[in-house]
Amino acid sequence: MFWFAGRVLQPLQTVVKGLERMEAGDYAARLPPLTTREGRLMSATFNRAAQAVAEARNRLKENRELTQMIQSHIEEERRTIARELHDELGQSITAIRSFGLIIQQSASGDERLNEAARLVVETAGQMYDAVHEMIPRLRPFALDSFGLGDAVGDLIAAWRVRDTGVNIQLQVQEPLPQLGADQSICAYRILQEALTNAIRHARAGQITVSLTTGSDQLLVRVSDDGVGLTPGWEQRGHYGVRGMRERAVASGGSLEMSSDPGVGTQVIARLPLDSQP
Secondary structure, three states: OOOHHHHHHHHHHHHHHHHHHHHHHOOOOOOOOOOOOOHHHHHHHHHHHHHHHHHHHHHHHHHHHHHHHHHHHHHHHHHHHHHHHHHHHHHHHHHHHHHHHHHHHHHOOOOOHHHHHHHHHHHHHHHHHHHHHHHHHHOHHHHOOOOOHHHHHHHHHHHHOOOOOOEEEEEOOOOOOOOHHHHHHHHHHHHHHHHHHHHHOOOOEEEEEEEOOOOOOOEEEEEEOOOOOOOOOOOOOOHHHHHHHHHHHHHHOEEEEEOOOOOEEEEEEEEOOOOOO
């Protein structure tokens, strides 16, 4: 009976070992043809399932690489547009304002011309402010020049001057390691989206933003004491949350969101550190 039981259970032990290999990440694991009819059926089923898992994993990897490539292309376009706005349009607006000031000084005796010049100067000033407010949203220059910590500091300072009524605290573990361009922009965009959501939708009074590092990862955390996430926030259409998660996953990291009604929301992104700039 023991011999018979062992003979019957032997195919199951082979299947279990194959499953253990799959669990350990060996998606190339396959079972040999087993002896009994049931064993052959199990091995064939296992091998089909393993093949499907391997193909799905490869497709997922390709999708992540495609997402990363698209994000990199978008960021490069943003950088180019921001540079053009700063260098070309900014100089043109400054020139228009200067001409308006000259006309205004020369037309002191002509009220209509003086008023028109004043409007030109005022409109140019408004355009200049709008352009310079738009540039950091497109591409924060501090990120390229000074690093992630300074760029996040500028982002929070810009929110503070808007008088939103929210107390924003920044905690940065200094010194942050030297990050690659893709890592920096990924962390910045996730933090930017999470902070914007907390200010605009959470009705929070206190927001804490932190950047810390472990041995092999960068931890980006945004916590608020607001109303929490609305029901159905994980459904289709919430592109901000989906975009944060896609950025994190495409970079090889992960993103977690936790929330309790009336207590607040916490967004945590874990991004792998890479020594390559």
